[in-house]
Amino acid sequence: MKENRxxxxxxxxxxxxxxxxxxxxxxxxxxxxxxPVTATYIxxxxxxxxxxxxxxxxxxxxxxxxxxGILRKLSLGIExxxxxxxxxxxxxxxxxICIHCNSVLPLDCPLGEFExxxxxxxxxxxxxxxxxIFGICPHCQKYSKx
Amino acid sequence: MKENRxxxxxxxxxxxxxxxxxxxxxxxxxxxxxxPVTATYIxxxxxxxxxxxxxxxxxxxxxxxxxxGILRKLSLGIExxxxxxxxxxxxxxxxxICIHCNSVLPLDCPLGEFExxxxxxxxxxxxxxxxxIFGICPHCQKYSKx
DNA sequence: CTGTTACTTGCAAGTCATTTGCATCTTTAG
DNA sequence: CTAAAGATGCAAATGACTTGCAAGTAACAG
Numbered sequence: 001m002k003e004n005r006x007x008x009x010x011x012x013x014x015x016x017x018x019x020x021x022x023x024x025x026x027x028x029x030x031x032x033x034x035x036p037v038t039a040t041y042i043x044x045x046x047x048x049x050x051x052x053x054x055x056x057x058x059x060x061x062x063x064x065x066x067x068x069g070i071l072r073k074l075s076l077g078i079e080x081x082x083x084x085x086x087x088x089x090x091x092x093x094x095x096x097i098c099i100h101c102n103s104v105l106p107l108d109c110p111l112g113e114f115e116x117x118x119x120x121x122x123x124x125x126x127x128x129x130x131x132x133i134f135g136i137c138p139h140c141q142k143y144s145k146x
Numbered sequence: 147m148k149e150n151r152x153x154x155x156x157x158x159x160x161x162x163x164x165x166x167x168x169x170x171x172x173x174x175x176x177x178x179x180x181x182p183v184t185a186t187y188i189x190x191x192x193x194x195x196x197x198x199x200x201x202x203x204x205x206x207x208x209x210x211x212x213x214x215g216i217l218r219k220l221s222l223g224i225e226x227x228x229x230x231x232x233x234x235x236x237x238x239x240x241x242x243i244c245i246h247c248n249s250v251l252p253l254d255c256p257l258g259e260f261e262x263x264x265x266x267x268x269x270x271x272x273x274x275x276x277x278x279i280f281g282i283c284p285h286c287q288k289y290s291k292x
Numbered sequence: 293c294t295g296t297t298a299c300t301t302g303c304a305a306g307t308c309a310t311t312t313g314c315a316t317c318t319t320t321a322g
Numbered sequence: 323c324t325a326a327a328g329a330t331g332c333a334a335a336t337g338a339c340t341t342g343c344a345a346g347t348a349a350c351a352g
Contacts, residue, residue, distance in 0.1 A: 018320075019320095020330080052331070053330090053331090060311085063310095083310090110257060111256060114256040115279065124244070125287060126281040130278050131276070132275060135273050165349095185338085198302070202304095205340070209340095226338080227309080228337090
């Protein structure tokens with residue numbers, strides 16, 4: 001975990017963002033989590049480590065990070081309308097969402113040719129897209145026969 | 147327009163929903179619109195025709211209609227978190243969304259084989275999916291060179 | 293037609309996620 | 323080390339949506 005601290009500071013400087021205790025803590029939580037997280041998740045994870053951090057600060061920084069290209073905001077369309085955020089580590093991918101436990105898995109992008117076709121047919125300028133597949137993960141298949 | 151009234155009443159009876167002035171009016175707006183609509187859009191369209199309709203009534207009925215399989219609720223992930231609703235007319239399809247004017251066009255489904263692959267690879271039970279493509283429509287390309 | 297009953301609505305207040313104004317810190321460049 | 327640019331805490335505001343309740347209305351039996 002300690003190494004993350006360094007990486008995070010470097011990342012922030014790279015992106016011209018001031019290094020504050022709060023921002024380090026927030027990013028640390030995000031780095032430690034494989035799955036996309038919500039602002040309230042981060043907030044609760046930091047109740048101890050960063051005692052008088054406010055939720056509004058978390059939100060403010062999530063927006064900052066999204067604007068700086070560090071995070072991506074997902075609208076997963078899960079029950080409550082909470083937004084999920086994930087690190088932009090990487091290459092383009094999509095999400096497989098378990099509707100029972102809300103866990104999220106990455107998927108490769110199946111579009112490509114399809115986008116070409118759409119571009120030609122509609123004359124839209126295509127900017128981005130998202131593919132979400134909803135299902136029930138093996139674990140929930142076992143343990144929540146509802 | 148007048149013919150819709152009949153269809154709507156029939157639809158409501160079919161689904162065991164009481165026929166009220168409000169519900170007819172709401173569905174009429176939805177039937178007249180090709181694109182998915184928001185609750186507030188419906189509400190504003192009915193300010194004249196249905197004077198003391200309340201927004202809460204619109205929401206209540208949107209939920210009812212979704213529950214009865216008349217409408218589908220979309221989470222398009224557009225700026226504000228307003229939900230869009232569309233008639234379930236039909237076959238499975240997806241959406242092409244203009245990020246300037248928020249208009250929505252239907253798209254054919256490009257998955258299929260991809261889902262098969264995912265099912266095998268992950269052992270998830272797949273339930274549903276959504277594909278959204280974001281872009282700029284020809285009209286906005288012309289008129290909003292921002 | 294009329295009454296009864298159950299379902300709906302209007303209205304107002306309440307949630308819940310997220311944002312914002314402002315005074316008070318903190319970071320950072322000089 | 324210090325000033326200024328920017329962050330944060332705090333509290334209140336916003337916006338989408340929901341809910342409790344009393345009054346209104348559809349539907350159905352008679």
